[in-house]
Amino acid sequence: MGATLIITNDFPPRAGGIQEFVHQLALRRPAESVVVYCSTPRRQDPTNFDLRQPFPVIRERTSVLLPTPDVLRRARSIARLTGCDSALFGAAAPLGLMADGLRPAGVERVVALTHGHEAGWAILPGARPLLRRIGERTDTITYLGDYTRTRLARALTPAAASRMRQLAPGVDLDRFYPGAGGQWVRERYGIVGRPVVVCVSRLVPRKGQDTLLRAWPRVLADVPDAVLLIVGGGPYERRLAAMTRSLGITESVRFTGSVPWSELPAHYDAGDVFAMPCRTRNGGLDVEGLGIVYLEASATGLPVVAGDSGGAPDAVREGDTGYVVNGRWPGPVARRVIRLLRDPAAAREMGRRGRAWVEREWTWESSARRLTELL
Incomplete structure (x- = not known):
C-alpha cells in the first residue's frame, strides 16, 4: 500500500475545528504513509510545528491554496516523488476540483471531506455545478451528519450521492474529561x-x-x-x-x-x-x-x-x-x-x-x- 497525500488549506498551527479534524486524522495514519501539502498561515511561522510532526509537511508560501494549474503540478510532483496512491482533500470545495488531475501521478483513490461551507455551496446557483463536478471526480465525498448529507446530496449526481460516506471528527478522551483542570x-x-x-x-x-x-x-x-x-x-x-x-x-x-x-x-x-x-x-x-x-x-x-x-x-x-x-x-x-x-x-x-x-x-x-x- 502506498502513501496518502493530504491536500488542505485547513491545518495547524492555524486554529479551528476543521484544522484539528484534518490534523488528528493525519496523526492516526501510519507516519510513513502520510504526506501533507498545505498553505502557510498569515502572521504565523509554522516551522517548529511542522518539524514536530511524524510525517512531512510541504507548504506553499501562499495563505490559500486554490485549484490552479501550478498547485496541481506541485501536487502531482509530490504524489510521484512520495509514492502516494491515494489523496485526501481536507475540504472538498474548492480543492477537490483537482481530483482527476492527480490520477496520472498514480493516485488511484480520492476522498474529499466536507464541512459546513460545502453545505452552503450546495444552495448557491454558481457553486452547485462546481460541487457537482467535485462529486463526479472524487471516489468518495464524506459528510458530518444527516443535515449535511441531505444538503449535499441535492447538489450531487445520483451516482456521486450514492458514494457518500459519513466521516465525523472525534474527541480526544485523554484530553477532554471531567477534572481536566x-x-x-x-x-x-x-x-x-x-x-x-x-x-x-x-x-x-x-x-x-x-x-x-x-x-x-x-x-x-x-x-x-x-x-x-x-x-x-x-x-x-x-x-x-x-x-x-x-x-x-x-x-x-x-x-x-x-x-x-x-x-x-x-x-x-x-x-x-x-x-x-x-x-x-x-x-x-x-x-x-x-x-x-x-x-x-x-x-x-x-x-x-x-x-x-x-x-x-x-x-x-x-x-x-x-x-x-x-x-x-x-x-x-x-x-x-x-x-x-x-x-x-x-x-x-x-x-x-x-x-x-x-x-x-x-x-x-x-x-x-x-x-x-x-x-
Missing part, C-alpha cells in the same frame, strides 16, 4: 464557588454569543451569582464587550480571549453548563456543520445547550446529553440554562450520559478506522 481556570478569573456557564468558540455572529448575553439578565434573575465564561477570540469580540456593558452585566461575564489549544480542556472543565446557541445566517450560507465543541463539552462531563443551526443537533441527544434551542431567541436559551443551573444533580447526570455517549460513538480511533476503509 477547571479549578485553576476558576481561580484565574476569580469565579471559584460560583455557577459557571462556559461557551468555547470563535467570536463570530453565527456562534450566538450575543444571544447568550441577551439571555443573561434573565439567568441572573434566577441565579444571581452565575458567571458566563466566554472562551475564544474573533472579530465579534469588541461588539460583544460593548453589549455586555450596555446590558449592565460586566461583573458576571468573563472574556478570556484566545487561549492555547492545550488549555481548552481546563476551560471546559471550569463550567457547570456548556452553551453555544449557534444560528444559521445569510440564507443558509453561514451554517454550523456539526459543532465539535458540544462533543468536547460532553466528554468533559457537561450538559450542553446547543443552537439549531445546520448539523449542530447531530452533536446532542435531546433531553439526554443536552438541549437544542432556537439560537435567535434569548428566552429559550435562558430557560434551559436556568433549569440546568438550578438542578446541579440532574445537570451532572446529563453530563455523565454525554461522556458515555462520546466514549461509544465519537472517538478519533473510530474516525481513523472509517478513513482507512475509505482510502
